[in-house]
Amino acid sequence: MTRATIEERLRGAGLRATAPRVAVLEVLAESHDHPRVDQVIERVRTRGVMISTQAAYDVCEALHRGALARRIALAGGPVRYEARVGDNHHHLVCRDCGLTVDVDCARGEAPCLEPESAHGFALDEAEVTYWGLCPTCQIHDDRRATA
Numbered sequence: 088m089t090r091a092t093i094e095e096r097l098r099g100a101g102l103r104a105t106a107p108r109v110a111v112l113e114v115l116a117e118s119h120d121h122p123r124v125d126q127v128i129e130r131v132r133t134r135g136v137m138i139s140t141q142a143a144y145d146v147c148e149a150l151h152r153g154a155l156a157r158r159i160a161l162a163g164g165p166v167r168y169e170a171r172v173g174d175n176h177h178h179l180v181c182r183d184c185g186l187t188v189d190v191d192c193a194r195g196e197a198p199c200l201e202p203e204s205a206h207g208f209a210l211d212e213a214e215v216t217y218w219g220l221c222p223t224c225q226i227h228d229d230r231r232a233t234a
């Protein structure tokens with residue numbers, strides 16, 4: 088994403104294109120590992136942009152509210168953000184190290200799962216998360232088992 092696209096997206100969401108917002112959205116657009124806020128801060132600072140911890144949390148939330156970032160908050164885990172929005176992709180999450188990987192939705196459209204009975208609800212989303220061990224943690228797990 089070019090800088091102009093980033094600024095355009097911010098303005099499209101009703102947000103002024105301040106340096107911290109541009110930097111955070113740039114970082115999210117380039118990151119595919121669903122970074123935690125502390126990782127976002129580190130990456131923003133690497134770009135030479137000053138950002139306080141509070142400001143980083145605020146910017147991430149503003150991007151989320153503006154539908155420019157997706158917020159992933161799983162039980163027992165830290166909040167993560169990503170710039171891949173607008174599709175119905177799901178996540179594979181490692182129980183050990185928290186590695187979070189995108190996986191396309193088999194059906195494509197939300198809700199991609201139908202309950203046995205919707206009890207009169209108008210459903211618009213099914214939250215699907217696949218839990219397991221990533222390849223690296225499987226190796227460690229084997230080592231532990233044989234040690």
Ligand SMILES: [Zn+2]
Binds near residue numbers: 184185186
């Ligand atoms: Zn892992």
Ligand SMILES: [Zn+2]
Binds near residue numbers: 169171178
């Ligand atoms: Zn994702």
Ligand SMILES: [Zn+2]
Binds near residue numbers: 195
């Ligand atoms: Zn799906």
